[in-house]
Amino acid sequence: MQELLDAPLAPLTTFRLGGPATRLVTATTDDEVIAAVREADAADVPLLIISGGSNLVIGDKGFDGTALRIATTGFELGSATQRAEGRTHLELAAGENWSDAVARTVEAGLAGVECLAGIPGSAGATPIQNVGAYGQEVASTVTEVIAYDRRVGETVTIPGADCGFSYRHSRFKADPTRFVVLRVRFVLEDAGGLSSPVKYAELARTLGVTPGDRVPAAAARDAVLRLRAGKGMVLDPEDHDTWSAGSFFTNPILNAAEHEAFLARVADRLGADVTPPAYPAGDGLTKTSAAWLIDKAGFTKGYGTGPARISTKHTLALTNRGTATTEDLLALAREVRDGVHEAFGVTLVNEPVTVGVSL
Template identity: 75%
Template sequence: MLEELDAPLAPLTTLRLGGPARRLVTATTDAEVVDVVRTADEAGEPLLVIGGGSNLVIGDGGFDGTVLRVATRGFALDGTRLELAAGEVWAEAVARTVDAGLAGVEFLAGIPGSAGATPVQNVGAYGQEVAETITEVVAYDRLLKETVTLAGPDCSFSYRHSRFKADPDRYVVLRVRFGLADAGGQSSPVKYAEVARTLGVEAGERVDLRTAHETVLRLRAGKGMVLDPADHDTWSAGSFFTNPILADRQWGAFMDRLGDLRAPAYPAGEGFTKTSAAWLIDNAGFKKGHGSGPATLSTKHTLALTNRGAATTEDLLALAREVRDGVRAVFGVELVNEPVMVGVSL
């Protein structure tokens, strides 16, 4: 376990933004993680838990408390059952499941961050979510002051949401268990239209597992969504806004504003429709690369807000507010940030 005082946090985030931590502790075992959390809680110390820092916006003032960096390691495969320590690098873990010939998370290739963050956000992309394969989450429960194991159905997964996100100060994820599938070297059924087009197949078909993985990596890289220190388009938190889910009444009001435009529409449960945040941003007049300051929209994808190298968190938030307010003015739809905000808000 490593402890540092007045430690920079910006290098620990993919946005490379944010002020220092009064105290930064890096834990490499589950026991160390639990010990740091318990000690902070007993002392009434503010605590921030981070993993890969890929879904995090930290204020320029930093964090006046203890920041726990979870750096645990562990990849255990037993047949089709996979257990990951919370600190495992997610993209590397996905690649290892593909190497093992197992399907279930291959369309989640290249997503930055740690394994422990995946159930919190119910990480998903290209028609796949971790909720489909997570069987159990082992976490330290700060309310009960004990380690608990939650079955997948008890995690209350929904679109980019979970019980862990709903109650962020209660659980610290230690391990995540998955039930994958041996499909004879084939992928899970292709669900996402862009992936199907790229692969030249129909939705619902399976393809070679490695081909699926490599195709998603290429698609993500083309949108600046695969980390590359030399490419400022990847100095982001990925998709900054979630895709809005509108109730029928809201959808009707939205349709009335569209005129001749046709917005993407996806079923989101009875009485609800999901549309595309990227489409809204683009059609509200915010094109790729929008912005003249040190924070701009990505030149590859309108849904990513990026640090061009000299931005502050306030620069990024000013851009986020401009985009959010512009979409609201044009379409009457409120965009909601996907990254976790620390010491700041929109």
């Protein structure tokens, strides 16, 4: 376990923003993670968990407490017997690079997470956010989460059904100070090297197939990586469009009354012949597109004149052009959020976790 005082946190985030932590501890085993958490809790010191840093917005003043960087490793596939039955279990340590882990599952001929390729961050963060993209989300494959429960001071195993998964949400996100994820267990499908049925229309078009078809898992992964790269959603140190947290806002989910009012605002602003994106979200709810809202409210690709701007490749990504501060980023985020609300009456909600700041 390594320890640094007055340690810069910006290099540990994909935004490359934020001030220093009073203390930074890097843990490489589960025992070290637990020991660091217990030490901070016993001393009543604020604790910030960092792993891949792809979903964090840290204030310019930094973090007055202990930042714990989880750098554990571990990739373990199930037995040959499981594969013969068409289902294989996978256990990942929280610190495993998620995109690399997806690549290894595809190389092993397994399906279930191939459309989550290229998503930056760590395996331990995936159940917290219920990470999803291109028709897949980890809620469909997570069987168990092993976590340290700070409330009871013990390591617990939480079944996937008890994780409270919903759109970009989970019980871990709802109660962010209680659990520290140590390991995540998944069940993947052995379909002879084929992908899961392709669900996402854009991906199906890219692959030249009909939604519901299967393709080689490697082909699905490669297509997703191309799509993500075209939107600046694959990390590249030389490309400032990727100095972001990916999608900064979640897609709004509206009840019937909210959706009706939204459609009226769209018709009034853009014309009665304009139909905004709409996807069933269960229980009479409708999900619409945050990217569409942002664009139609006047915040187009590349919007901004300062060091924080909207990506030139995708309107959902707010980016650091190299010299931005967190306050620069938040000023842009507030401008976009308020502009969308003024135009359409819909309030966008930030997806990244904020530390020491808020919108």
